[in-house]
Amino acid sequence: MSYFLKTKKLDIETGSGLIAILNEKEAEHLGIHPGDRVTLNYGKKKKVTVTIDTSQKLVKPGYIGLFEDVWEKRVIKEDEVAQMVVESRPLSIETLKKKMLGKPCSYDEFYALIKDISDGKFSEIETTYYAASGFVAPYTDQELYYVAKAMAETGEQFNLKQKVVDKHSVGGLAGNRSTPIIISIIASLGVTIPKTSSRAITSPAGTADAMEVLCPVSFSLPEIKKIVKKTNGCLVWGGGLRMAPADDKIIQVSRPLAVESYDKMIVSIMAKKVATGVDYLVIDIPVGESCKVPNMKHANAIEKKFIALGKKFKMKVKVIKTPAKEPIGRGIGPALEAREVLRVVQQHKFRSLDLENKACKLAGAILELKGYCKSGNGYKIAKGQVKNGEAWQKLNQIIVAQGGEDDINSEEVIKEVEKYEIHAKKSGKIHFVNNKNINEVCMNLGAPIDKNAGIHTHVRYGQKVKKGDKLYTMYTSSADRLKLGKLAAAKNIIFNIK
Amino acid sequence: MSYFLKTKKLDIETGSGLIAILNEKEAEHLGIHPGDRVTLNYGKKKKVTVTIDTSQKLVKPGYIGLFEDVWEKRVIKEDEVAQMVVESRPLSIETLKKKMLGKPCSYDEFYALIKDISDGKFSEIETTYYAASGFVAPYTDQELYYVAKAMAETGEQFNLKQKVVDKHSVGGLAGNRSTPIIISIIASLGVTIPKTSSRAITSPAGTADAMEVLCPVSFSLPEIKKIVKKTNGCLVWGGGLRMAPADDKIIQVSRPLAVESYDKMIVSIMAKKVATGVDYLVIDIPVGESCKVPNMKHANAIEKKFIALGKKFKMKVKVIKTPAKEPIGRGIGPALEAREVLRVVQQHKFRSLDLENKACKLAGAILELKGYCKSGNGYKIAKGQVKNGEAWQKLNQIIVAQGGEDDINSEEVIKEVEKYEIHAKKSGKIHFVNNKNINEVCMNLGAPIDKNAGIHTHVRYGQKVKKGDKLYTMYTSSADRLKLGKLAAAKNIIFNIK
Numbered sequence: 001m002s003y004f005l006k007t008k009k010l011d012i013e014t015g016s017g018l019i020a021i022l023n024e025k026e027a028e029h030l031g032i033h034p035g036d037r038v039t040l041n042y043g044k045k046k047k048v049t050v051t052i053d054t055s056q057k058l059v060k061p062g063y064i065g066l067f068e069d070v071w072e073k074r075v076i077k078e079d080e081v082a083q084m085v086v087e088s089r090p091l092s093i094e095t096l097k098k099k100m101l102g103k104p105c106s107y108d109e110f111y112a113l114i115k116d117i118s119d120g121k122f123s124e125i126e127t128t129y130y131a132a133s134g135f136v137a138p139y140t141d142q143e144l145y146y147v148a149k150a151m152a153e154t155g156e157q158f159n160l161k162q163k164v165v166d167k168h169s170v171g172g173l174a175g176n177r178s179t180p181i182i183i184s185i186i187a188s189l190g191v192t193i194p195k196t197s198s199r200a201i202t203s204p205a206g207t208a209d210a211m212e213v214l215c216p217v218s219f220s221l222p223e224i225k226k227i228v229k230k231t232n233g234c235l236v237w238g239g240g241l242r243m244a245p246a247d248d249k250i251i252q253v254s255r256p257l258a259v260e261s262y263d264k265m266i267v268s269i270m271a272k273k274v275a276t277g278v279d280y281l282v283i284d285i286p287v288g289e290s291c292k293v294p295n296m297k298h299a300n301a302i303e304k305k306f307i308a309l310g311k312k313f314k315m316k317v318k319v320i321k322t323p324a325k326e327p328i329g330r331g332i333g334p335a336l337e338a339r340e341v342l343r344v345v346q347q348h349k350f351r352s353l354d355l356e357n358k359a360c361k362l363a364g365a366i367l368e369l370k371g372y373c374k375s376g377n378g379y380k381i382a383k384g385q386v387k388n389g390e391a392w393q394k395l396n397q398i399i400v401a402q403g404g405e406d407d408i409n410s411e412e413v414i415k416e417v418e419k420y421e422i423h424a425k426k427s428g429k430i431h432f433v434n435n436k437n438i439n440e441v442c443m444n445l446g447a448p449i450d451k452n453a454g455i456h457t458h459v460r461y462g463q464k465v466k467k468g469d470k471l472y473t474m475y476t477s478s479a480d481r482l483k484l485g486k487l488a489a490a491k492n493i494i495f496n497i498k
Numbered sequence: 499m500s501y502f503l504k505t506k507k508l509d510i511e512t513g514s515g516l517i518a519i520l521n522e523k524e525a526e527h528l529g530i531h532p533g534d535r536v537t538l539n540y541g542k543k544k545k546v547t548v549t550i551d552t553s554q555k556l557v558k559p560g561y562i563g564l565f566e567d568v569w570e571k572r573v574i575k576e577d578e579v580a581q582m583v584v585e586s587r588p589l590s591i592e593t594l595k596k597k598m599l600g601k602p603c604s605y606d607e608f609y610a611l612i613k614d615i616s617d618g619k620f621s622e623i624e625t626t627y628y629a630a631s632g633f634v635a636p637y638t639d640q641e642l643y644y645v646a647k648a649m650a651e652t653g654e655q656f657n658l659k660q661k662v663v664d665k666h667s668v669g670g671l672a673g674n675r676s677t678p679i680i681i682s683i684i685a686s687l688g689v690t691i692p693k694t695s696s697r698a699i700t701s702p703a704g705t706a707d708a709m710e711v712l713c714p715v716s717f718s719l720p721e722i723k724k725i726v727k728k729t730n731g732c733l734v735w736g737g738g739l740r741m742a743p744a745d746d747k748i749i750q751v752s753r754p755l756a757v758e759s760y761d762k763m764i765v766s767i768m769a770k771k772v773a774t775g776v777d778y779l780v781i782d783i784p785v786g787e788s789c790k791v792p793n794m795k796h797a798n799a800i801e802k803k804f805i806a807l808g809k810k811f812k813m814k815v816k817v818i819k820t821p822a823k824e825p826i827g828r829g830i831g832p833a834l835e836a837r838e839v840l841r842v843v844q845q846h847k848f849r850s851l852d853l854e855n856k857a858c859k860l861a862g863a864i865l866e867l868k869g870y871c872k873s874g875n876g877y878k879i880a881k882g883q884v885k886n887g888e889a890w891q892k893l894n895q896i897i898v899a900q901g902g903e904d905d906i907n908s909e910e911v912i913k914e915v916e917k918y919e920i921h922a923k924k925s926g927k928i929h930f931v932n933n934k935n936i937n938e939v940c941m942n943l944g945a946p947i948d949k950n951a952g953i954h955t956h957v958r959y960g961q962k963v964k965k966g967d968k969l970y971t972m973y974t975s976s977a978d979r980l981k982l983g984k985l986a987a988a989k990n991i992i993f994n995i996k
Contacts, residue, residue: 002989004942004982025947031700061947062979081985097755100633125751128623132630135598202529253623259595444502449523449559481560484502487579491500 001086003030005064007042009078013068020050021065027054032086040064042082048074049087092116096129102137107146114150118246128253134261141305144267145312151244151271156221158277160228162192165366166276168269169284170302171203172292174438175327177337178284179207180235180395181344181359185385186366187233188394193366194228194276196238204442204454205334208237213338213413213451215404227401235398244271262298266305274313280370281310281317284362286324290435296321318369320362326433326461329355333447333454335414336475342410345392356386417452417475418482422489424469428497433461437492444488445476452477453485459495471495499584501528503562505540507576511566518548519563525552530584538562540580546572547585590614594627600635605644612648616744626751632759639803642765643810649742649769654719656775658726660690663864664774666767667782668790668800669701672936673825675835676782677705678733678893679842679857683883684864685731686892691864692726692774694736702940702952703832706735711836711911711949713902725899733896742769760796764803772811778868779808779815782860784822788933794819816867818860824931824959827853831945831952833912834973840908843890854884915950915973916980920987922957922967926995931959935990942986943974950975951983957993969993 010021020040022032032038036052050070059065064084066076076082092113095105105113116122117130139147158164167182179197186193197207197217208217217237219227224241227234247268254260273281283306285291287299303319310317329352331340343351344359363385364378373381385391400406438455446453453476459465472494474485508519518538520530530536530550537547548568557563562582564574574580590611593603603611614620615628637645656662665680677693684691695705695715706715715735717725722739725732745766752758771779781804783789785797801817808815827850829838841849842857861883862876871879883889898904936953944951951974957963970992972983 001938002986003938004985006978006982029698029700029941029946061944062976062982081982083985083989093754093756100630100755102633123754124623125626126754128626129630129755132598132627132633135600135630135634200527202527256591256621256624257595257598257627258591259598440499440501443527446559448527478560480504484504484560484579487502487581488500491581 001030003084003086005082005084006062007071007076007078007080007082008059008063008065009071010058010065010067018048018050018070019053019067020070021053021055021059023059023061023063024054024056026061027052030086037087039085039087040082041085042076042080046074048076090116090121092122093126096126096133099133100129100136104140104143105146107149110143110146111150111153114147114246115154117249118151118154122249124253127249131250131253134263139263141308141312144263144305145309148267148270148274148309149313151246151267152274155245155275156242157275158194158221158225160192160194160225160277163279163370164192164194164277165280165370166193166195166273166278167282167284167362167366168273169286170265170269170292171286172290173286173288173324173327174204174332174435174442175329175337175340176286177207177210177329177331177341178355178359178362180211180341181356181386181391182363182366183233183235184345184391184395184398185359185363185382187231187398188385188390189367189372189381190232191367191370191372192228193233194224195233195235196241196243196272196276197235198238200448203439204332204447205337206448207235208239209334209448209451210337210341211235213335214408215399215402217402219402227398231394231398231401233394233398234402236402238272243275244268247271262302262305265292266302266309270306270309270313273315278315280366281315282362282365282369283317283319285319285321287321288324291324316369318365320365327435327438327457328352328358330457331454332438332457333442333445333475334451336454336456339410339413341395342408342413345386345395346410347387347389348410360386414452414475417477418479420474420482420486422471422474424465424467424471424495424497426497427466428464430459430461430463430465430495431498432496434492434494434496437494440492441474441485441488441494445474445485446478446481450477450481453481455494465497499528501582501584503560503580503582505569505574505576505578505580506557506561506563507569508556508563508565516546516548516568517551517565518568519551519553519557519565521557521559521561522552522554524559525550528584535585537583537585538580539583540574540578544572546574588614588619590620591624594624594631597631598627598634602638602641603644605647608641608644609648609651612645612744613652615747616649616652622751625747629748629751632762637761639806639810642761642803643807646765646768646772646807647811649744649765650772653743653773654740655773656692656719656723658690658692658723658775661777661868662690662692662775663778663868664691664693664771664776665780665782665860665864666771667784668763668767669784671784671786671789671822671825672702672830672933672940673827673835673838674784675705675708675827675829675839676853676857676860678709678839679853679884679889680861680864681731681733682843682889682893682896683857683861683880685729685896686883686888687865687870687879688730689865689868689870690726691731692722693731693733694739694741694770694774695733696737697735698946701937702830702945703835704946705733706737707832707946707949708835708839709733710735711833712906713897713900715900717900725896729892729896729899731892731896732900734900736770741773742766745769760800760803763790764800764807768804768807768811771813776813778864779813780860780863780867781815781817783817783819785819786822789822814867816863818863825933825936825955826850826856828955829952830936830955831940831943831973832949834952834954837908837911839893840906840911843884843893844908845885845887846908858884912950912973915975916977918972918980918984920969920972922963922965922969922993922995924995925964926962928957928959928961928963928993929996930994932990932992932994935992938990939972939983939986939992943972943983944976944979948975948979951979963995
C-alpha cells in the first residue's frame with residue numbers, strides 16, 4: 001500500500017523518535033493505527049521511517065504533519081510531496097497466523113514474535129492470540145525450546161562466569177518456605193546459586209515477601225551480581241528485572257481464562273532459568289489435590305518435558321515429586337515463614353523438622369546433580385551445613401549483603417502482634433488439611449500486605465487431637481483485623497477432625 | 499472466596515449503580531478487578547450486590563468503602579462487618595474455556611457468552627479468546643446457528659409485521675453499487691425491504707457512503723420504521739443501530755489477525771439478517787481473485803452453510819455466484835457511484851447496462867424466492883420497473899423520506915470537481931483489471947472522505963483499445979489532491995493492456 005501526501009511542518013519537538021501525524025479519519029480509512037511505522041519517500045531518493053500518530057484537527061486529509069525532529073534532521077520542505085509506504089505486517093504477525101492455524105514455526109519466526117511481545121509492539125489482542133495458539137495445536141518439544149530460548153534472549157541475562165545451580169518449586173501449597181534454607185546451604189559450600197523469587201499474587205506470601213521481612217529484596221542486575229560475587233547467592237525479587245519479559249506479558253493475558261497449560265508453565269520457568277544461566281536445576285513438584293499438579297500421572301508427564309527441554313539447553317534437570325497433604329513448616333504468612341526459616345538455620349528448639357528435612361533433601365539433590373558429591377551423600381552434607389551453623393552464617397551474610405540487619409534472632413522477627421488461638425471442637429484424627437481455607441484465613445488477617453499476618457499451626461495431618469487442643473494461632477497487626485480473621489476462621493475450617 | 503471487611507461510608511454519590519471501593523493493593527491480592535461484582539452480606543441476613551472500584555488511598559486494607567447510594571438505600575452502618583463473597587466466574591467464562599478446549603456448547607451457554615460480550619462485560623482479552631476459539635475446532639452448523647441467534651437476540655431487532663426480503667453482497671469488489679437499484683425495484687412492487695448498509699472502512703466507498711451523497715443515512719430504529727412504513731424500504735447506515743452488537747466487538751478484535759474465517763463472516767451476516775427479521779434472503783457472491791471469495795469451490799461451501807443456517811432460522815436463502823473480473827458499473831467513489839445508480843433508474847443514455855442487468859437479476863431472484871412471481875419471470879418484472887420509471891419514483895420517495903432533495907438529476911450529483919484523464923500508453927486488449935490499484939488510486943484522490951473523489955472508467959475487461967484512448971477519468975475536490983492522484987495513477991496501473 002502506497003499513498004501520496006503533502007508534507008506539513010509542525011512546530012513540535014519531542015525526544016521520543018521520529019513522529020508524523022495523519023488525519024485521524026484518513027488514517028482509519030487507510031487502515032493505519034497510531035504506533036504503526038511507515039516509510040516516507042521524498043526529494044531525490046531520500047527516505048525516512050516514522051511512527052504514526054493521528055489527530056482530528058492538526059492535519060487535514062491529504063497531508064502528513066512532521067514533528068521538528070523529522071523535518072529538521074532530514075531536511076524536508078513544507079508542501080513537498082512524499083510517498084508513504086506502509087510497512088507490511090511484520091514477520092511476527094505472519095507467525096501468529098501460522099500458529100493460529102496450528103502450523104509449526106522456526107526459531108527465527110518465534111524470535112521475531114517473542115521480541116515484538118517483549119518490546120511492547122504487540123497489542124493485548126495480538127498477545128492474547130499468541131496465548132490462545134497453544135489451544136489450537138500443542139507445541140512440539142522443539143517449539144517449546146525455541147520459545148523459551150527466545151524469551152530468555154529478548155530480556156536481561158545474568159551471564160555469570162561460574163557454573164550456576166538453582167531449584168524451583170512448582171507451587172500451589174501454602175508455607176513451604178524451603179528456598180532460603182536451600183540457598184544458604186548451597187552457597188555455604190561455595191556453589192553459585194543466584195535465586196530470584198516472586199511475590200504473592202493471590203496467596204498469603206511468596207519467597208520474596210518472606211525475605212523482605214529480613215532485608216530488602218529489590219535490586220538492579222548489577223547490584224545482584226555484586227551480592228552474588230560476595231556471597232555465592234542471593235534471595236531477591238525477580239519481578240523488576242526484565243528477565244524473559246515477554247513471559248510476564250503472556251501471563252497477564254492468560255489470567256482471565258484461568259487455565260494455564262503445563263506447557264506454558266514449563267516454558268515460563270525454563271525461560272527464566274536460561275536467562276539466569278542455570279546449568280543444574282532441581283525442580284520440586286508437590287503433588288496433591290490442592291497443588292498445581294494434582295496427581296502423579298501429570299507430575300510424570302511434566303518431569304519428562306522438563307528433562308527433554310533441559311537437554312536442549314544443555315541444562316541438567318532433576319525433578320523431585322512429593323505427595324503433599326499439608327503445608328511444609330508451621331508458619332504461613334510473610335513474617336511467620338521468615339521465622340520458620342530462621343528457626344531451622346539457627347537450630348531453634350521449636351523449629352519445623354519437616355521443613356529442615358525437605359530443604360536438606362532438595363539441597364542434597366542439587367549437590368549430587370552438580371557432581372559436588374557422590375550420589376547418596378547430598379542429604380548428609382546439606383544436613384551437616386545446617387547443624388554446624390554454616391548455613392545460618394551464609395544466610396546472615398546474604399541478609400547483610402542485601403542491606404538487612406546483622407544477626408537477626410528468629411524469636412525477634414514477630415513483635416507486638418494481635419494473636420488468637422483456635423481450638424479443636426471435638427476429639428479425633430486430623431484427616432484433611434484444607435489449603436484453600438488456610439489461604440482465606442491468612443488473607444482475611446491481612447496477609448501479604450500486613451507482613452505479620454498469617455497463622456502458625458500446632459497440629460499436623462494424621463495426628464490425634466482432643467477436644468480443646470490448640471489447632472493454630474492467628475497473627476495480625478491490628479485488633480480490627482483480628483476480628484475479621486475470627487469470622488473467617490469460623491467459616492473456613494482448616495483442620496477436619498474425624 | 500469470602501472475605502470479611504469493615505464498612506466505611508463515603509460521601510460520594512453517583513447515578514451509575516451500586517459501587518464499593520476496595521484498597522487497590524488488597525484487591526489485587528484477592529484477585530478482584532475494577533468492574534467485578536461482589537455480594538456483601540451484612541446485618542441480619544441482609545445482602546447487596548455491588549460493583550467494585552479500587553483506590554490507593556481512599557480506603558485502607560481491611561475496609562470496604564461504600565458510595566452514598568449503597569449505604570443510604572441499603573441502610574448500612576459505619577464500621578459494620580460485612581462478608582464479601584466474590585461472585586464466581588460467570589457462566590460465560592466457563593463457556594469460553596470449553597470452546598478454547600474445542601468442546602461443544604449449548605444455546606444457553608452461547609447466549610450468556612454473547613450477552614456478556616454485547617454488554618461490555620468481557621474485556622478485550624476475553625473477547626479475543628472467543629474469536630480465537632474458532633481456530634481450535636470448527637463450530638458445528640448447530641453452534642453457528644446458536645451464535646447467530648444469540649447475537650441477534652442480544653441487540654436491537656426490527657420486529658416488522660410484514661414479510662421481509664433482503665439481499666446481501668459478500669463484497670471485496672470496487673463499485674458494484676446495485677443495492678439502491680434493487681431496493682427501489684422491490685419496494686416499488688409493494689414488498690418490504692428495510693436495507694441497512696455499511697460505510698467504507700478501507701475501501702473507496704460503501705453503500706451508506708454513496709447514499710449519503712443523496713440524503714442523510716443515520717437514523718434511529720423508530721425513525722427507520724417510519725420510513726419503511728411510508729416507502730416499503732430504506733437505505734440507511736446500520737452502524738449506529740446496536741443490531742447484533744456483539745458481532746461488532748468480535749470484528750474489532752479479529753482485525754489485527756486479518757484472517758476472517760468464512761464461518762465468522764456467515765454468522766456475522768446471518769445475525770444481522772435475523773435481527774432485521776428477514777424471511778427471504780438473496781446472497782450475491784462475486785467470485786474472483788480480488789474478491790473475498792476467490793474461487794467457486796469456496797463459493798459452493800459458503801452457499802451450503804448459508805442455506806443450512808437459513809433453514810434453522812426458517813429463512814429462505816438463495817445464493818447467486820458470479821465470476822467477477824472488474825467493477826460492476828463505471829463509477830468508483832461515493833458520488834460517482836451515486837451518479838451510476840441514478841443514471842440507471844433515470845434511464846440516462848450513459849447508464850451502465852451491466853449494473854442495470856446485475857441489479858435486475860438480483861431483484862428478480864428476490865421476487866422469485868418470495869413467490870411474488872413464477873420462477874423465470876423475476877428478471878423481466880424487475881427490468882419493467884426500471885424501464886417504466888417506477889424504480890426511480892420509489893428511490894426518489896425513499897430519498898425524500900430520508901431527508902434528501904426531491905428529484906435529483908443524475909448529472910447534477912457531481913459539480914465543480916477537478917478531473918484528469920488517463921490514456922492508454924499502447925494499443926492492445928485489456929486482459930486484467932486491477933481491483934487493488936483502483937482502490938489505491940481512489941483513496942489517493944481522497945475517497946471516501948471527499949465524496950467527489952474517485953474514478954470513472956471508460957473501458958472494460960476484454961475490450962480492444964488503441965494507444966491514446968481514454969482509460970479512466972480521475973475526480974477529486976481539490977487541485978492538490980489531483981496532483982497526488984496523478985502520482986498514484988503513475989504507480990498503480992489499473993488496466994493492463996496486452
